Amino acid sequence: MTPDDRDPSVPVVNDEPASRSSHVGGPTTPEDADIDAPTADTDAHRDTGGKKKHMPLWQETILLLAIALVLAVVIKALFVQAFYIPSESMEPGLIKNDRILVEKVSYWGGGSPQRGDVVVFEDPGGWLNAAESAGPTNPLAKAMAKVGLYPQGGHLVKRVIGVEGDVIHCCDDKGRIEVNGQPLNEDDYVNHPDQVKCRGPMTGNCEWTAGPVPAGHIFVMGDNRNRSADSSAHLCTDDETDCNQNPYVPVDLVVGKVFVLLWPADRFGFLHRPDTFDDVPDPEPTG
Template sequence: MATDSGDGTTGKHVAGDARKRRPLWQETILLLVVALALAVVLKAFFVQAFYIPSASMEPGLIKNDRILVERVSTWGGGRPQRGDVVVFDDPGGWLPPSSAGPANPLARAMADIGIYPEGGHLVKRVIGVEGDVIHCCDDQGRIEVNGQALDEDSYVKDADVVECRGPQGPGDCEWTAGPVPEGHLFVMGDNRTNSEDSSAHMCNADADCNQSPYVPVDLVVGKVFVLIWPADRFGLLHRPATFEDVPDPS
């Protein structure tokens, strides 16, 4: 039989309330575990944080900018499209050893579970997908994809100054790449005079061809969709309209 505690509650209720309350330290640990679990799930399936490791994507993305990458567009066999800015693993020899990511053990552990911007990756813009032929350049210095010239003035650095839009390739402003192999991408940085991208890894007559300029789709982490830091430059990233005019490969 329950006894009255004198304040209108019974002994049974008091005991039950005591069992429901947890010490603050237990609640804190529980919240941390839940937060970490959510971070792991978000990283694995939805969103991951990265930072920009170099000047290769200027002027839109500057070194040490913080970005978010979404994985949803890759679900169900989805693949990056022309014009997307993507993050991908090093295909082999594209990154210097110093670009491995956070050196601080705590920051590295946080990066592993997705709550700190992660390094050791590259960020570039997709110019060509499988089957595409990319040519540099037409008589106005524009990159052509499947014969269609791209209007890149809105995102290429110093567009009104550089002679052409693809100077890293063999012969600087005169090269052709493709057809892009099945399951691969041709990528370029927006800072065309300072980007170790597909055009910079093409073979030429003066160098041995021991690497491929194409990035396997399987190495793509996801598409950059928002610049989150610094706060005064916060904004969403959109696929440039010029890529809508590119015809399918013949």
């Protein structure tokens, strides 16, 4: 049969048989058409695929503030807290209104203050007057103080001189404080060491002994020995017949150890325990 013999009413598609598996020219069966045909659902998915809705700016701001507040509370409670120096008692190293950072990690897990540490502690009772205990008065400052973002009132900053069992004596023939019989070389941090009769209390009394320090307590002194109402200033003297002062600070009231002088910026630096305390022997056992 030749091409001329074909019925002209029958269209000619191809002289070769079509492949059953070929889809190049489109679906060959109704089932194939159902599978390949795009639907409204798939088109919508393609239009929105990979895109996420963002929360409004005000919601993001509130969320970030909430996260920052939680972090501040956690950091204050467990790690670091800001304070300021309330008086001249720690000069020359720390000056009134200096901003400091206190770390709490050193006293975790049963750790306790060591001789030579500069510590911040709550008022043991009667060491501060009403104004010194008040803290910030501005509402914003008060709120920031509660979460550790602003210095609080009602705290003191002193250096630990004696720990549990220690006996502190003032003074040897050179005017030096002795701890368990070992004189301290405090020239590096005591204010004007050459201008004081002895390194004792602000009262000028160079003959006193404190201790043994009770368990769970510390004996503290300011570096400015003539301007520090510290443990030595709260000792009961020999001529006092009715004395209820307590010179020792409970360890439970210690917030932490000062490790950074933060502000002013030109005096920024880290605080370290003086080497002289390494020579202090352990206290004599009691009982």
